[in-house]
Amino acid sequence: MASNFTAHNIRLDDGSLTKPEQPWQMEHVPLLRFTKQFLRMLFPDGFAGKRVVDLGCLEGGYTVELARAGFDALGIEVRQSNFENCQRVKAGTNLPNLTFACDDVHNLAKYGVFDVIFCCGLLYHLDEPRKFVDLMAQVCRRVVIIDTHVAETRRNGKFRLSWVTENEGWAGRWYPEGNSDRWRYEAKWSAWSNRKSFWPMKRDLMQGLQQAGFTMVLECPIFDPDRELAHRVTIVGVKD
């Protein structure tokens, strides 16, 4: 396959890879392994008939692996160019339980209720993360897994963030997204309609999840030697 995949190196059913030059494959990503293991503990009777949504799914790497694990998996991705890669993944796998939608995640409610919400690399590209946490809580039956950058009081050496301020009642920092139409189409990993995104402080995000109805909120420091761990967290919210 001539690859224009930007990140997700997915093994298709015929053994080919979507980004063969990349040294690691999706199925080996520590966050995915953690997610499957954690979900096996929550759903000991198996994943058949359970619904998961992968928000801002990019090229569908996590979505396809969750479908392979047995979930009814939906990936939502707003960028047409990324969505086309998701469709290539769908065509290269025989998984009737795998679906992709080209849509803005703010329309999540129209897709019904999910047992699991997987939200990796998305929250820090939104300007109203608190409203979005409430939306996820509204359509989530059991568990949300969020992998995201958060703001800290100390300076972030990697990203150019604003001073600590407040947005939607949460403390955090603003992150500037690009501001041209060209950027909107070419920066395939970035925000969609907002020109800046709000990174909340971890404490406010975790408390917000609790207030939204997740009775157990955990931070899970997953060991991944290939990932920049600073300012990035994996947070899990579970409902009773």
Ligand SMILES: C[S@@+](CC[C@H](N)C(=O)[O-])C[C@H]1O[C@@H](n2cnc3c(N)ncnc32)[C@H](O)[C@@H]1O
């Ligand atoms: C940093 S990438 C993360 C991709 C993937 N979830 C991962 O962790 O590898 C952010 C993704 O979210 C998508 N995205 C950003 N804003 C979105 C929105 N409002 N609705 C749907 N997708 C969005 C982007 O197009 C991009 O694919």
